[in-house]
Amino acid sequence: MSEAGKKRIIVADDEEGIRDVFSMIIESSFDHEILLCDCAASAIETIKKNPKIDLIFSDYNMGKDTGGDLYKFLKDKNLDIPFALCSTYSPEDIDGFEEFDTDHPHNAYFQKPFTSEEIVGHINKVCGEETIPTSEIQTFVRVNPERFMRLNQIKETFDVYIRLSKKKYVKIINEGESESFEVIDKYIKKGVDYIFLEWQKYEIFEKKSIEALFDKFEEQLATASNEELTENVLDSIEAIQGMVKNLGVNERTVELIDKVVDSTEKMISKSGNLDELLNLLKSKDGYIKDHGYLCSYVACSIAERMSWKTEGIWKKIITASLFQNISLEENELAMIYDLNSNEYKGLEDRVQTKIKMHPQDSVKIISDAESNFSEDTRKMIQNHHELPDGSGYPRGLNATNVAPLEALFILATNFAHSLIMTKDVDQINIIAQDYNEVYNKGNYKKPYQGFLKTFIKLIPPKD
Numbered sequence: 001m002s003e004a005g006k007k008r009i010i011v012a013d014d015e016e017g018i019r020d021v022f023s024m025i026i027e028s029s030f031d032h033e034i035l036l037c038d039c040a041a042s043a044i045e046t047i048k049k050n051p052k053i054d055l056i057f058s059d060y061n062m063g064k065d066t067g068g069d070l071y072k073f074l075k076d077k078n079l080d081i082p083f084a085l086c087s088t089y090s091p092e093d094i095d096g097f098e099e100f101d102t103d104h105p106h107n108a109y110f111q112k113p114f115t116s117e118e119i120v121g122h123i124n125k126v127c128g129e130e131t132i133p134t135s136e137i138q139t140f141v142r143v144n145p146e147r148f149m150r151l152n153q154i155k156e157t158f159d160v161y162i163r164l165s166k167k168k169y170v171k172i173i174n175e176g177e178s179e180s181f182e183v184i185d186k187y188i189k190k191g192v193d194y195i196f197l198e199w200q201k202y203e204i205f206e207k208k209s210i211e212a213l214f215d216k217f218e219e220q221l222a223t224a225s226n227e228e229l230t231e232n233v234l235d236s237i238e239a240i241q242g243m244v245k246n247l248g249v250n251e252r253t254v255e256l257i258d259k260v261v262d263s264t265e266k267m268i269s270k271s272g273n274l275d276e277l278l279n280l281l282k283s284k285d286g287y288i289k290d291h292g293y294l295c296s297y298v299a300c301s302i303a304e305r306m307s308w309k310t311e312g313i314w315k316k317i318i319t320a321s322l323f324q325n326i327s328l329e330e331n332e333l334a335m336i337y338d339l340n341s342n343e344y345k346g347l348e349d350r351v352q353t354k355i356k357m358h359p360q361d362s363v364k365i366i367s368d369a370e371s372n373f374s375e376d377t378r379k380m381i382q383n384h385h386e387l388p389d390g391s392g393y394p395r396g397l398n399a400t401n402v403a404p405l406e407a408l409f410i411l412a413t414n415f416a417h418s419l420i421m422t423k424d425v426d427q428i429n430i431i432a433q434d435y436n437e438v439y440n441k442g443n444y445k446k447p448y449q450g451f452l453k454t455f456i457k458l459i460p461p462k463d
């Protein structure tokens, strides 16, 4: 063992993106040392230099050599290192892997694309769970305390904890206690950002809260002001985003997602103009939910104006809008659009990777077998940070490489972002001028024309 409890893990893959994903998965759950190699030869050198390697994750095809070369080296040298093959090839189909299953009790095969749960689970199995700082976090789910109070209209109390350190939680409220809000309020004033619920309780809390919000929304629909309705929808958006982040998409969440998308759709059809909407958002603080809502509004408005309102298109757009940043924990990270900005450059590598990967990580989160998110929705999310000149990420697609619906979504997500950052509708004309250079090309051309028709007419010409 390299250090008490700390293990050494080799990740061999010729694709930088995959190595990044591995680093991210391992770093977010473990304190183990990660040694990244871009080919079998480099992994072999690494093994020679390091006295103790505890686990290897390896791709098969790595350009100049293969995972088979690496595996042969382990066998020839009689090294007792568990080997996890991560590939589209199955070990049965590869020469040299005939005894793969019996060579080592912890040898394993992960078919690409693998999930982070599979990788974390395998590391737990091979390296032991006792060194994992997050093992206890899985028992608890964090909740924004203000939201907890706002949403907890179900008159049920829960055991509530705060976190003192990565491993240590302290209970501040007992289930059934009557003055729970006063206690939470006290902790908010002390600067506590999150309270924690046990996850089974969390599930009950979020599910009931969203249902309560939804019932209230239906009741309010005929009589309440747009302001109250928007507030309600934003609360349910935040709640469902939290729930999907914490519990993923499964039979418990999928029905609630539909309800929230539905109420967002109803609200958007009822909304007044952009000015009014921005004023409502101004008082709010959560970027991810505000941006999701505004992006829904902008993209749906353009689609309607362009007569693209085919069956189900609003639902697809709204779903993509609400879940595009679902893999990002912090509002601050979702607000970074420019990877050349100093803000981005000043971040740790791990966080930069998280930002760079967030479009496909978000797609992964919503692509669970139980979800019925459409291909259009997935593509909108996957490409939401691409740009017409090819300077976007993660793939650098140009103006003809994205479909018109994706182009519309990209324009809307950027426009919603700019509006939230400036909080000023008077800026629209200035933004629109910049957009002429950026978006008036390729498959963005039509959405851009739609954008002009939809939003520019709202602004009286300046004198």
Ligand SMILES: [Fe+2]
Pocket: 324, 325, 334, 358, 384, 385
């Ligand atoms: Fe994003």
